[in-house]
Amino acid sequence: MIVERKPLNLAERFYLPALGNGFRVTWKHFRKTLFHGRTAADETSGGYYPEVPWKVEPGYRGAPYLVRDQSGDTKCVSCQLCEFVCPPKAIRITPPGPGGPPADRANAEKMPREFEINMLRCIFCGLCQEVCPEEAIFLQKDYSLTGLTREEMVYNKERLLALGGHHTGIQKWKQKADEARAQESFPVPG
Amino acid sequence: MESILFLIFAAFALGCGLMTVANPFSRSPVASALFLVLTMVWLAGLFVLLHAYFIAAVQILVYAGAVMVLFLFVIMLLDLREEELRTWNRFGVAAGVFSVVALLGVTALTILRSVPAAGAAPQLEGSTHALGAMLFRQYLLPFEGVSIVLLVAMIGVILLSKRESK
Amino acid sequence: MDWQFLAFSLVKIIAAFAVVMTMVAYSVLVERKVSAFIQDRLGPNRTQPFFAKYIPGLGPLLTRWGVFQPIADGLKAFLKEDFTPAHVRKVYFWLAPAIAMVPSLLTVAVIPFGSMMGAQKMVIADLDVGILYTFGIVSLGVYGIVLAGYAANSKYPFLGGIRSTAQMISYEISMGLSVIPIFLLVGSLNLGDVVQHQTGGWFAWHIFRQPLGFFIFLIAAFAETNRLPFDLPEADQELVGGYHTEYSSIKFALFFMAEYAAMIAVSGMMVTLFFGGWTLPFLGLDQPAATLGMGLLHILVFLGKVCCFLLLIIWVRWMLPRFRYDQLMDLGWRRFIPLALLNIVVTAGVLALLASK
Amino acid sequence: MTIGLAHYLLVSAALFGLGLLGVILRRNLLVIYMGLELMLNAANLALVAFSRFNNNLHGQVMVFFIITVAAAEVSVGLALIVALFRRRQSTHVEDLTSLKF
Structure with a gap:
């Protein structure tokens, strides 16, 4: 041009x-x-941050946490795709191994023995969320992660699951199917 | 007071001059250039002691402020490495040092033996006004000549630094 | 050399130094506040010592204005880790910040910041070649930046150093040429005489007699102090900070302070040369003070004018985008130098005509 | 001790000698050039001292001319060095021996 x-x-x-x-x-x-x-x-939000909490808009990419499904089971099946795709190598998954504990729900072969995200390394890119076949990890709205030591900033499985909470609304592939449908009619006619 | 200042300024000027040409710690041209700047500044101090304020200011302005910055600029532009220590050509160095020392000795002897100048009691104040009047009256022709020299230098530099176009 | 002179000089030097350093600290605050307001923010409004909240009314107000912020900034600069990267040329790396700071402080020495206090002239060094001294010192200012660029031994600082050398040499010429008409008018290089020449009515100020000269001086001053729109040596977006990329802690702070001290020095020069120095053309404020109070008032007038210029320089930073390098050079060499020369010729011609009548 | 003309001249001579030493000993063209500048400065000092102790300004006028010519000379000389560096990638005098046989 x-x-x-x-x-x-x-x-x-x-x-x-x-x-x-x-x-x-x-x-x-x-x-x-x-x-x-x-x-x-x-x-935009009515005031300055510490006094007035910041309004998080939809689509904001905050800290990635693990979620449980509607019945309270871990969704992660330890496929390690997110670990593989993570650009800053912030995720570390310890798989259960051959003789490890079985999955705590049906339709799953295994689940991670340990799942760690180093929040100091994480760049909140959202690739883990995108790549996850089980929709077990989601970037949520937390934007102020603080800690006093480096060790404290490595979140383990329990902590991630606790922070992620139950996402009953999230059905496997439903959202992605919706997205795909929305793409087809993308420039909205009219 | 004045003699103490003279001693200080002269000692520092000579010291920095020595570091310019023969720095035992570094052979980098940048170090030389910086010590030369310091020499200029101390010399400006000596000029002030001689009541040549205008010349002192011009010395700082032109030498320290422009000429030496140009030197540094070129050194940085060429990205020179440090001078390697060479295998000394003993004869050359000895001859060089000898000739310098001989020259200095002759000059010093001449200076020390000379009769003090007529106006050994200085009264002159280096006023800018008088200097300007002199430049533009008595020395007008050389002054204009110098301006032409500057012009020629400018054109020459532009020609030299222009890359050859095909 | 009498001891009284030495003692008074020492007092003046210390006072001027203290005032300049305070102004440096608080012009940083003003810059932050002004930039914040221009960008719809509030700027520093939280820093407070523990006792501030117990002062009713005033404490919170001062906190909101950010009055304590410069102190915190200074403390922070001292306490941060002073990091020397492994690849730098150490001697120059440590030397450069100091060299950057010195010239702007030295310039202040010849600026008459007041008329008289008792029998003392309110200028540290009443030099007969005042303006030449200033330009000499200002031309030394480039060394700090060049050395910083060279010492850092990495590409962005290096480019910043190269750029600033060329820029400062170029603009020094137009800066020097732009003030020559002033000295044609005054007939002396002493800055005290320049101020004295501007007494008697508003239109005695040189801004009204040499608007072109002032204009060129102002722009050249922006270039000499590396302020936007000519901050190419730093150019955050292109050179990630330019010559001070590798610096941290107090060394970085020294560069930062040097920039603001240079702004103050250059504002002082502008006030002295074009805006009547410590004079105001009413209430008899343009005559050397007879009483201590008047002397103090003159100093305040001078500082007030300097602050106006500081505000102008700060404001322009948020007003104009950065020039491109070739535009900068073009402006310096092809516009301002011919204009300044023309200004000199016209002024000299007019003066010669007036003298021949 | 009163400082007279002779003292200034001695300092000037010593500086001149240092400059000459630089020209002879150093092999980097730029540093040799700095040695030349040092010699010019030594001459300036002598001239200003003469001017002061003879109660006239002729010496200072001469220094003014020297400074001007030195500025011109430096600009041309540095341009030459840069041009030379572009061809030879060196500013060492030993590398510039095309005219030597």
Whole structure:
């Protein structure tokens, strides 16, 4: 694509309109904030963070947690796809091994003995959620993960499951099928 | 006071000058350039002691501020490595040092034996005004000549640094 | 060399240093506040020492204005880990921040920041070649940046160093040429005489006699202090911070402070050269002070004017986008130098005509 | 001790000697060039001292000219060095021996 550049007129060659516009825009915002006390934070979520919790919009990619299914069983089947796909190698799964404990639900061969996510490494890209065939791991809305030590920031299976909670609404493949359907009619006609 | 300052400035100027040409710690041209800058600054101090304020300021402005920055710029641009320690050509070095020392000795002897100049009691104030008047009246022709030298140098540099176009 | 002179000089140096450093700290705060307001934010409004909340009314107010923020910033700069990367050239790496800081502080020495206090002239060094001294010192300012770029021994700082060398040398020329008409008018290089020449009515200020000169000086000042729209040596988006990419802790803080000190120095120069220094053309404020109170008032007037310019420089940073490098060079060499030369010729011609009448 | 003309001249001579030493001993063209600058500066010092102790400004005028010419000379010289470096990838005098036989 070739951008046509219009020849500048005399005033534009002296940067005068640019100066004027620049001052007008900055002054507008400056005045608004200083004299009327209106800030972008007020307008979007009603205030500043620690006092006013931040409103998390749908589609936000927060911390990835493991979820349980409607009957309270672990959904993860230790296929290790997420471990494989994780770009910063934040996920580490210990499979049960040949003589390990059996899965605690039907329709599953095995489940992870240990499932760790290092939240210091995680980049919240969402590839694990996308790749998971069992829809066992979801990026949720947590955005402030804090801890005092590095060890503390490695979340183990119990913690991830506890934080993930029960997702009764999530049915296997249902959401992906919906998405695919939505794609077909994507630019909404009309 | 003035003699103490003279001693300090002279010692530092000579020390930095020595570090410029024969730095025992580093052969990098950057170190040389920086010590040369320091030499210039100390020399400017000596000029101030001689009441040549204008020359002192110009010394800092032109030498330290422009010429040496140009040097640094070129050194950085060429990304020079440190000078390797060479196998000393003993005869060459000895001859060089000898000639320098001989020259210095002759000069020093001449200076020490000379009769003090006529106005050994200095009164002159290096006023910028008088200097300007002199430049533009008595020395007008050389002044214009120097400006032409600058112009020629400018054109020459542009020609030299232009890449050959095919 | 009498001891009284030395003692008064020392007092003046310490006072000027203290004032400049305080102004540096608080201009950082102003910059943060102004930028925040322009970007619909509030800026620093939380930092407070433990006792601030017990002062009724004033404490929370000061906290909201961020008055304690510079202190916290300074503490943070000192306490952070001072990291020296393995690949740097160590001597230059440690030298560069100090060298960057010195010239801007030295420039302040010749600026007359007030008229008289008692029998003392309110200028640290009343030099006859004041302006030449200033330009000499300002031209040394480039060393800090060049050395930082060279010492870091990695590509972004290096590019920043190269850029800043070319930029500062180029704009020094137009800066120097732009003030020559002033000295044609005044007939002296002493900055005290320049201020004295601007007394008597608003239109005695050189801004009204040399608007073109002021304009060029202002733009060149932006370029010399590496402020937007000419902050190519730093250029966060292109050079990830340029010459101070590899620096941390107090060394980084020194570069940061050097930039603001340079802003203050250059504002002081502009006020002295074009805006009448410590004078105000009413209430008899343009005559050297006879009383201590008047002397203090003159210093306040000078500081007030400097603050106006600081605000201008800060504001412009958020107003204009960065120039491209070739545009910068084009502006410096092909626009400003001819314009400044023309300004000199016209001024000299007019002065010669007036003198011949 | 009062400082007279002779002291300044001695310092100047010593600086000149240092510059000459640099020109003779060093083999990097840039450093040799710095040695030349040092010699020019030594001459400047002598001239300013003469000017001061003879109570006239001719010496300072001469220094002014020297500084100007030095600036021109440095710009041309550095341009030459850069041009040379582009061809030879070196600024060492030993590498520039095409005219030697």
